[in-house]
Amino acid sequence: xxxxxxxxxxxxxxxxxxxxxxxxxxxxxxxxxxxxxxxxxxxxxxxxxxxxxxxxxxxxxxxxxxxxxxxxxxxxxxxxxxxxxxxxxxxxxxxxxxxxxxxxxxxxxxxxxxxxxxxxxxxxxxxxxxxxxxxxxxxxxxxxxxxxxxxxxxxxxxxxxxxxxxxxxxxxxxxxxxxxxxxxxxxxxxxxxxxxxxxxxxxxxxxxxxxxxxxxxxxxxxxxxxxxxxxxxxxxxxxxxxx
Ligand SMILES: NC(=O)c1ccc[n+]([C@@H]2O[C@H](COP(=O)([O-])OP(=O)(O)OC[C@H]3O[C@@H](n4cnc5c(N)ncnc54)[C@H](OP(=O)(O)O)[C@@H]3O)[C@@H](O)[C@H]2O)c1
Numbered sequence: 001x002x003x004x005x006x007x008x009x010x011x012x013x014x015x016x017x018x019x020x021x022x023x024x025x026x027x028x029x030x031x032x033x034x035x036x037x038x039x040x041x042x043x044x045x046x047x048x049x050x051x052x053x054x055x056x057x058x059x060x061x062x063x064x065x066x067x068x069x070x071x072x073x074x075x076x077x078x079x080x081x082x083x084x085x086x087x088x089x090x091x092x093x094x095x096x097x098x099x100x101x102x103x104x105x106x107x108x109x110x111x112x113x114x115x116x117x118x119x120x121x122x123x124x125x126x127x128x129x130x131x132x133x134x135x136x137x138x139x140x141x142x143x144x145x146x147x148x149x150x151x152x153x154x155x156x157x158x159x160x161x162x163x164x165x166x167x168x169x170x171x172x173x174x175x176x177x178x179x180x181x182x183x184x185x186x187x188x189x190x191x192x193x194x195x196x197x198x199x200x201x202x203x204x205x206x207x208x209x210x211x212x213x214x215x216x217x218x219x220x221x222x223x224x225x226x227x228x229x230x231x232x233x234x235x236x237x238x239x240x241x242x243x
Contacts, residue, residue, distance in 0.1 A: 001051065003075050007031040007058055007114065008083035010038050012183035013133060016199035017081055020207045022049040029077055031058035031069075060084050060110025061102075070117045079210060080118045081131040082111050085152075087185055092147045100147055107151035112158055119162055123169040129210055130166075131174045132159045133202075136218070139177075139227045142243040163215060174209050175216045178202050179223040195220060 004021040008014040009030035015038075018028050022045045032038055035055035046053040058069055070076075086106035088095050115130060122128030137145055138152030156175055163173035180186060180196040197219045205219045218224045233241075 001027045002078040003027040004079045005029040005077035012199040014083035016203035020203035027052040031056045063113040066114045079129040083133045087148045108154045122171040129172045178219045
């Protein structure tokens, strides 16, 4: 049985990805800051899908622990999904530096720290798949969330470079840009239903992308065209918009 490691397994999207891979017969390793909080998920996945499912403590901010975290996984996973993210619930420019650092760490530095370790292992064994859940917010900075967006931009660029670096080793990297998704992260936002995916749609899109070896995935295809238009708005106009 192949094994999938889901980092950020307590998230709605992470859980949906774990369920989809479990349904397809993968054994699952759930990485989260508080494993006890998702012990019911562990038993549900193992019983429902008759697979092995284990819980592992993982904190993106504690980069010094990442090497040990990954090397003690047994078996070493064939696919690693980085689903961790953090978005300010207030106005980013009014946040403390501590809050700002949490955004940068969860969405960028923590990801680079663990995925560098995973990548070196996958390169040495000449196989493996890495999935990063990034965001369309990284495609152009907007006043409402440009710290989150810039961390996601850094993450998308990192994943693109990683894909290029790992290609000769036969290791595949997928960048996922979900658009809006109904989750805990967005529960206070009024989201347009036509542009908003369910976590289950993200799960299916990630699984399908791993089979088809896709590079960049927009979960709802319309987002590719929306972002194309947004990127073409001239800066003198864009800077006056309230987005
Ligand atoms: N919802 C959307 O519209 C949307 C759109 C585009 C991209 N995304 C991305 O999708 C991913 C999943 O988000 P979601 O919407 O499902 O939100 P969510 O339910 O709020 O999940 C966020 C996850 O990140 C984890 N996390 C945060 N900081 C962490 C840290 N320092 N170390 C370890 N884990 C940490 C949380 O764990 P705890 O339970 O321990 O807090 C939780 O599992 C994120 O990368 C997010 O940026 C979401």
